[in-house]
Amino acid sequence: MSDDDAVLFANEAFYRAFADRDIAAMAAVWSFDAPLSCLHPGWGPLFGRADVMASWAGILSAAEAPNIRPVAPRASVHGALALVVCFEALGESWAIATNVFLREGRLWKMVHHQAGPTSERPPATAEMATSGPLH
C-alpha cells in the first residue's frame, strides 16, 4: 500500500467512525501520543486528547449527529505527516475539511481536524466515483 493509500485509508476510518457514531473507533483513529487539535464547524479550537475526545463523545451521541460521507479526498504526504483535504457530504449540505495524520510505526494517526461550510460542490466525477454509503 502506498503512503497516499495508507493515509486515505486512515481518513476513511475517521469518517466511518463518525458515520457509525462509534466512539471507540473514533478514539483509535486519533494519536495517543502527539498533541491533538480539533476545529469543529463554528466552534472554538480544542486542544489535547481529553477535550478533543469529549467533543466527539458529545457529537456522536447527539440525536442530530449527521450522516457524513467523505467525497473527493486528496492526500499530500510530507515525510511523517500527511494532510488530507476532502469534501464532507452532510445530507443536503456540504462542508470541507483538513485532516492531518502523523505516521506512527505502520499506522497513520489523526492529530488535527478542521471542517467548515462551503458553498462549492465536489466535481461530478468525484461524486460519481464514490461507492455510496460507507457500509
Added chain:
Amino acid sequence: MSDDDAVLFANEAFYRAFADRDIAAMAAVWSFDAPLSCLHPGWGPLFGRADVMASWAGILSAAEAPNIRPVAPRASVHGALALVVCFEALGESWAIATNVFLREGRLWKMVHHQAGPTSERPPATAEMATSGPLH
C-alpha cells in the same frame, strides 16, 4: 529561536502579508517546492502553487480585502511539519484557521491554509495580550 517561535514568526509573516495586501510577501510565505493546498472560507479546495497564488492575487487586490489580525496562535511542531491554530479577527467578525508549515532549511514555509467562520471568541487574555495592529 525555538521551533515554536520560528513557526509562530512564519504565521505572523503570513498575516502581515495578508493585512498589507502584499502579494510578493505572500508569495514568499508559501513553499515553492512542496504540494500546496488552500481552503478559503466558503470556497472549494485549491491545489497547487498556481491556483493558490492566483486566489491570493484576487483576494489581496479586492476592494473589500479584510483587515485581518491573528489572535491566540498556538503551534504544534511534528518534526519537519508544524501546525498553527489561531483565531482571525476580521473587523467585527471572527474566523478560525489551520495553517501548516514545512521546515525548509532554516525557514518554515506554508503548505496549507484553511479558515472558516466561528461563533466563538478567543480568551480575553489572548486578545489583551496582542500588541494591537500588525504595523
